Amino acid sequence: MAQTELWIDRTKCDGSRLCAELFPERISLDDWGYPIIAPGPIPGSLMPHAQKAVDSCPVLALALRRVERRPPPPPAAKPS
Amino acid sequence: MTTLSLFSGPPPAAGAESFRDHTQRLGHRPRGDRALIDTLDRSGLVGRGGASFPVGVKWRSVQSRSRGAAVVIANGAEGEPLSRKDRTLMALRPHLVIDGALLAADAVRASRTLLYIGEAHGAAAAAISRALAERPPAELARLTLLGAPPSYVAGEETAAVNFVNSGVAAPLATPPRPFERGVDGRPTLVQNVESLAHAALIARYGDAWFQSLGRHHAAGTILLTVSGAVAKPGVIEVASGCSVDEVLALAGGVSGKARAVLLGGYFGGWIRADQAGSMVLDPSGLRAAGGSLGCGVVSVLDETADPLDVSARILQHLANESAAQCGPCFFGLRSLSAATTRIAARQADNGDLPQLHRWTAMVKGRGACRHPDGAVAFLQSALNVFEPEFVAAAGARGRRAS
Numbered sequence A: 001m002a003q004t005e006l007w008i009d010r011t012k013c014d015g016s017r018l019c020a021e022l023f024p025e026r027i028s029l030d031d032w033g034y035p036i037i038a039p040g041p042i043p044g045s046l047m048p049h050a051q052k053a054v055d056s057c058p059v060l061a062l063a064l065r066r067v068e069r070r071p072p073p074p075p076a077a078k079p080s
Numbered sequence B: 001m002t003t004l005s006l007f008s009g010p011p012p013a014a015g016a017e018s019f020r021d022h023t024q025r026l027g028h029r030p031r032g033d034r035a036l037i038d039t040l041d042r043s044g045l046v047g048r049g050g051a052s053f054p055v056g057v058k059w060r061s062v063q064s065r066s067r068g069a070a071v072v073i074a075n076g077a078e079g080e081p082l083s084r085k086d087r088t089l090m091a092l093r094p095h096l097v098i099d100g101a102l103l104a105a106d107a108v109r110a111s112r113t114l115l116y117i118g119e120a121h122g123a124a125a126a127a128i129s130r131a132l133a134e135r136p137p138a139e140l141a142r143l144t145l146l147g148a149p150p151s152y153v154a155g156e157e158t159a160a161v162n163f164v165n166s167g168v169a170a171p172l173a174t175p176p177r178p179f180e181r182g183v184d185g186r187p188t189l190v191q192n193v194e195s196l197a198h199a200a201l202i203a204r205y206g207d208a209w210f211q212s213l214g215r216h217h218a219a220g221t222i223l224l225t226v227s228g229a230v231a232k233p234g235v236i237e238v239a240s241g242c243s244v245d246e247v248l249a250l251a252g253g254v255s256g257k258a259r260a261v262l263l264g265g266y267f268g269g270w271i272r273a274d275q276a277g278s279m280v281l282d283p284s285g286l287r288a289a290g291g292s293l294g295c296g297v298v299s300v301l302d303e304t305a306d307p308l309d310v311s312a313r314i315l316q317h318l319a320n321e322s323a324a325q326c327g328p329c330f331f332g333l334r335s336l337s338a339a340t341t342r343i344a345a346r347q348a349d350n351g352d353l354p355q356l357h358r359w360t361a362m363v364k365g366r367g368a369c370r371h372p373d374g375a376v377a378f379l380q381s382a383l384n385v386f387e388p389e390f391v392a393a394a395g396a397r398g399r400r401a402s
């Protein structure tokens, strides 16, 4: 099933904190002012806030990504 | 007893094995094709650069995307300060590494193959460079030698890709991972040089042979760098599945009394000496158990050394080696390092020890690459294994003041 998740490019984020103000339901700040994003898919009801946070990031560090939830791959075959 | 596979053949004192001797001893390089990938799957070979990921699975993920345009990077950056095994392998068996790189390139149908070798590892780079000159022109034309900058993160797979693309050896945000889009946007296989050298032998002798080298269901041999309080530190090759005690015996035994063993290097973890001895060194087994052999570092901490001081220095090194791109890595590791250093100096504030625990959880998983994860995993192991020492040291200043 396809779901939407918030993705952040940590190399771009400069800790301007805007996203945490715009999407407090899912984004908090760490001790150094950088966003902590709660894991998991974003429900439809929160999409407007998520979109606003993405659109407002001054360095384009945030994105909404569709992810396929696949079952985890089987462990590597290892004869014993 | 040592089990020699990569290091069978002439003794270390003989230096780099020539192409002629290599070919006489091992025969010509066999085919690199899809059947080889299946053989690698069955062999149980896992990567030796740190993450212990199954090699066959990785080759297939690149091969299936390749369309004949993939790129192979043989990773000989070896930025881990306690590791010597990759540079030793390249210096003594350059043709095994080159064979492995060419086999990988054939199997994933790559059009470019890069040998990414730490520019600080002069003898290794020189041996590889001489070895390339001995190769037939058709092979030489497929291979490019590239110096990796001397930083800890330069060997991280996206940093290697970034260096080739833009000359900057700093990690990149993922996805895409290199196997999806790497050098010039093409599927890229980044593989440690030891992993490639094993593959070169598995291609010749098969998966059952590789399996038979290991003990207790572990596969193959492993290169280890043994350091610290042992009589004969250095690089050794052992059967997968042997115990830490056997490794220490091979390194001439512990000099003095051991307090703990650091397994896996700066990204690894401490193990108490009384528990380390019986530990079994099996890369995939350790990975399955949630541990890691990392890049094969075994370093013995003497009873007389201060574990807090040693741990603080390692953490400081890792903090300094942050590529300073991601806030949580740069500021987080700096804060963690400063607090650990205060505790080790018996100058801690009341809040320092609880902060270490809090920040360790806060930083984990929040860098573009796994550098901060490696650093906090190391610190976590120090906090676990040396808990009494940390508690005593964190309270030392308070007690002196009262």
Ligand SMILES: Cc1cc2nc3c(=O)[nH]c(=O)nc-3n(C[C@H](O)[C@H](O)[C@H](O)COP(=O)(O)O)c2cc1C
Residues within 6 Å of the ligand: B046, B047, B048, B049, B050, B051, B052, B053, B075, B076, B077, B078, B079, B080, B152, B153, B154, B155, B156, B157, B158, B190, B191, B192, B193, B195, B196, B369, B370, B371, B374
């Ligand atoms: C900070 C950092 C530094 C790394 N340095 C090296 C290195 O010097 N050499 C290496 O082979 N792998 C290094 N790695 C692991 C690589 O990202 C990659 O997993 C490895 O080269 C893949 O090869 P393998 O599967 O054969 O181990 C590093 C990883 C991290 C996170």
Ligand code: SF4
Residues within 6 Å of the ligand: A008, A012, A013, A014, A015, A016, A017, A018, A019, A020, A034, A035, A056, A057, A058, A059, A060, A061, A062
């Ligand atoms: S708005 Fe962008 S730059 Fe600012 S903290 Fe959020 S992700 Fe980082």
Ligand code: SF4
Residues within 6 Å of the ligand: A010, A011, B153, B170, B171, B172, B321, B322, B323, B324, B325, B326, B327, B329, B330, B366, B367, B368, B369, B370, B371, B372
């Ligand atoms: S996590 Fe640290 S080392 Fe990795 S890219 Fe970010 S700043 Fe650099």
